[in-house]
Amino acid sequence: xxWLRNVWGEIEHGYDQTFHERVVYRPKVRQPLRVKSAGLxxxxxxxxxxxxxxxxxxxxxxxEVLATFPDGRPALVSATRGHGRLYYAATSFPRQSLxxxxxxxxxxxxxxxxxxxxxxxxxxxxxxxxxxxxxxxSRLVYMVNFNTEPVDLQVEVDGKxxxxxxxxxxxxxxxxxxVRLQDGETVILRLE
Numbered sequence: 001x002x003w004l005r006n007v008w009g010e011i012e013h014g015y016d017q018t019f020h021e022r023v024v025y026r027p028k029v030r031q032p033l034r035v036k037s038a039g040l041x042x043x044x045x046x047x048x049x050x051x052x053x054x055x056x057x058x059x060x061x062x063x064e065v066l067a068t069f070p071d072g073r074p075a076l077v078s079a080t081r082g083h084g085r086l087y088y089a090a091t092s093f094p095r096q097s098l099x100x101x102x103x104x105x106x107x108x109x110x111x112x113x114x115x116x117x118x119x120x121x122x123x124x125x126x127x128x129x130x131x132x133x134x135x136x137x138s139r140l141v142y143m144v145n146f147n148t149e150p151v152d153l154q155v156e157v158d159g160k161x162x163x164x165x166x167x168x169x170x171x172x173x174x175x176x177x178x179v180r181l182q183d184g185e186t187v188i189l190r191l192e
Contacts, residue, residue, distance in 0.1 A: 030094060033067040033075050040066060040078070040087075040104040048100060050075055052092035063088075076101075096126065115141060115191075116156045120178060125151055128181070139191040141165070145181035152178050157191065164192040 030051040037045050048067060059065070059077050067076040069091075078087050085108075093101060103124065106113065115132040119125050127146040132139060145151050154177050155162045161177045168188045181187060 031070060033069065033091075034072075035067045036065065038066060039064050040101075040108055046100045046104070048076075048097040049094055050091040050097075051094045054092075055090040057088075057090045099124070099126075114158050115139065116159075117141075117143060118154050118156060120152050120154060125153060128153065140168075141189045141191060142186070143179075143181060143189070144186040145183060148183050150180055150182050152180050154178055155189065155191065162191055165189040166192060 030049050033048045033050055035041050035045050035048055050069065054069070054075075057074055057077075059074055059079075063074075063077040063079045065074045065077050066087075067074075069075045073090075075091050076087070076089050078085060080086075087105065089101075115130075117125060117128060117130040128143060128151060129146065130141065130143045132141045134140075139157070141155055143153065155165055163175065163177045165174045165179060166172075166189065167174060167179075168190055169186075173192075174189075179187065179189065
């Protein structure tokens with residue numbers, strides 16, 4: 001990786017007689033990143049944290065620095081490569097920050113996600129898994145609540161809240177746009 005360099009730049013002689021740059025791993029506690037209003041985050045600057053392994057990198061001016069560690073070193077960078085865009089993270093992320101980052105990446109790359117699950121306040125729920133599939137002219141949505149308390153959710157299709165969904169496990173219609181999932185509960189819905 002010529003365009004990304006380890007800050008130390010030290011070369012080690014490997015057991016297999018090859019040479020490579022030395023990488024140092026240090027445990028790091030969770031820390032907030034300084035997110036810049038650029039690239040993925042131009043419209044809205046989210047709160048993102050780093051956790052665990054951290055690399056210290058230096059990047060060429062061709063890279064756009066999207067987030068830095070508190071000490072100012074790059075944590076998340078981006079550059080145009082060929083017909084696409086390359087993103088490189090010099091850290092690991094806790095699950096909530098990774099969810100925010102992946103959501104932005106999916107939006108930026110134009111991945112179609114017509115079915116979205118949201119809380120009643122419009123925010124993405126935490127610790128809820130959801131998948132959808134079109135089958136025999138119907139759209140089925142699976143949701144499971146991994147939280148230890150109930151959550152109230154809305155199913156959106158192309159940005160519109162579905163006011164009627166049929167719960168296939170309970171064999172009952174949910175009217176009004178909100179579905180309550182108990183802690184640990186799984187539901188399978190057919191959208192009307």
